[in-house]
Amino acid sequence: MERPGHHILLLFLDGVGIGKKDYEWNPFFKYGFQTFEKIFGEIPHLENQFLTNGKIFLSPVDALMGIEGLPQSGTGQTSIFCGVKAPQIINQHFGPFPYSTLIPIIKEENIFKYFFDKEEKVTFANAYPQLFFDYINSGKKRLSVTTLSCNLNGMHLNGYDDVVAGNALTAEITNARWNKKLGYNLPIISAKLAAENLLNISYKNSFTAFEYFLTDHLGHGRYDEDTESTLKTLDEFLYTIFTQCDEEKLSIILCSDHGNVEDLSVKTHTTNPSLLITAGRKAKIISESISDLSDIKNAIIKNLC
Numbered sequence: 001m002e003r004p005g006h007h008i009l010l011l012f013l014d015g016v017g018i019g020k021k022d023y024e025w026n027p028f029f030k031y032g033f034q035t036f037e038k039i040f041g042e043i044p045h046l047e048n049q050f051l052t053n054g055k056i057f058l059s060p061v062d063a064l065m066g067i068e069g070l071p072q073s074g075t076g077q078t079s080i081f082c083g084v085k086a087p088q089i090i091n092q093h094f095g096p097f098p099y100s101t102l103i104p105i106i107k108e109e110n111i112f113k114y115f116f117d118k119e120e121k122v123t124f125a126n127a128y129p130q131l132f133f134d135y136i137n138s139g140k141k142r143l144s145v146t147t148l149s150c151n152l153n154g155m156h157l158n159g160y161d162d163v164v165a166g167n168a169l170t171a172e173i174t175n176a177r178w179n180k181k182l183g184y185n186l187p188i189i190s191a192k193l194a195a196e197n198l199l200n201i202s203y204k205n206s207f208t209a210f211e212y213f214l215t216d217h218l219g220h221g222r223y224d225e226d227t228e229s230t231l232k233t234l235d236e237f238l239y240t241i242f243t244q245c246d247e248e249k250l251s252i253i254l255c256s257d258h259g260n261v262e263d264l265s266v267k268t269h270t271t272n273p274s275l276l277i278t279a280g281r282k283a284k285i286i287s288e289s290i291s292d293l294s295d296i297k298n299a300i301i302k303n304l305c
């Protein structure tokens with residue numbers, strides 16, 4: 001079933017919090033980030049966590065949910081995509097993959113299933129290389145929350161052919177890494193073109209999700225490419241999405257599961273609030289109704305469905 005007129009894009013960035021105004025260790029201050037500076041006129045930091053240009057809203061989200069320790073991806077992403085306080089369910093932060101107790105919850109409550117059950121068009125816009133399909137086919141199931149959700153729903157996971165057809169994006173946006181590290185021969189595309197592709201995919205679906213995890217890898221010091229140029233690619237991608245989207249047709253919710261890359265003085269996750277940006281229909285109400293990660297799914301459904 002097509003949804004007439006309105007579409008939802010959930011942009012998930014792994015490991016992006018609102019950190020200190022620190023020109024040495026916060027890369028958004030160190031290198032600049034036009035998505036913050038041009039849209040909001042400033043970069044968010046702990047003393048300035050709510051920004052808006054009147055149409056697009058940036059705010060902090062509690063990733064701890066009352067549980068001590070450093071927030072982790074498995075519980076954080078389960079909270080986002082399933083609308084539950086996952087760290088409270090297992091009384092700890094756990095990751096990077098979901099704790100086994102959470103898997104039945106993910107199977108029933110994941111946001112893809114909500115749209116899938118209503119027979120609306122839903123897509124997870126990331127593409128995976130053959131290596132990943134070989135891994136799944138070998139029976140291994142240590143998957144992230146998004147891929148596990150799709151797998152448990154029996155949804156199509158995109159591969160090489162979908163990237164070539166413009167129906168999916170590689171996780172690093174430009175395709176360069178698939179060619180360099182995995183031996184593919186994909187066209188190298190600009191971050192701007194990738195963003196336009198993602199907008200076009202979003203206009204064809206009721207609900208689209210895209211996951212970007214290099215921010216978390218950068219924060220852990222585990223990524224072998226240059227931090228500044230990697231973030232510049234992400235910035236161009238996000239800036240294009242937020243400035244070129246047709247807000248009458250598309251609502252955008254950008255969120256993250258925990259802090260990490262905003263403080264490069266440590267290689268671990270942080271306890272900083274995670275980043276939320278909302279645009280499009282009811283952007284202000286959605287922003288205001290999200291205080292912790294478990295509110296995101298419900299705010300989307302309540303306000304946009």
Ligand SMILES: [Zn+2]
Binds near residue numbers: 014076
């Ligand atoms: Zn994470």
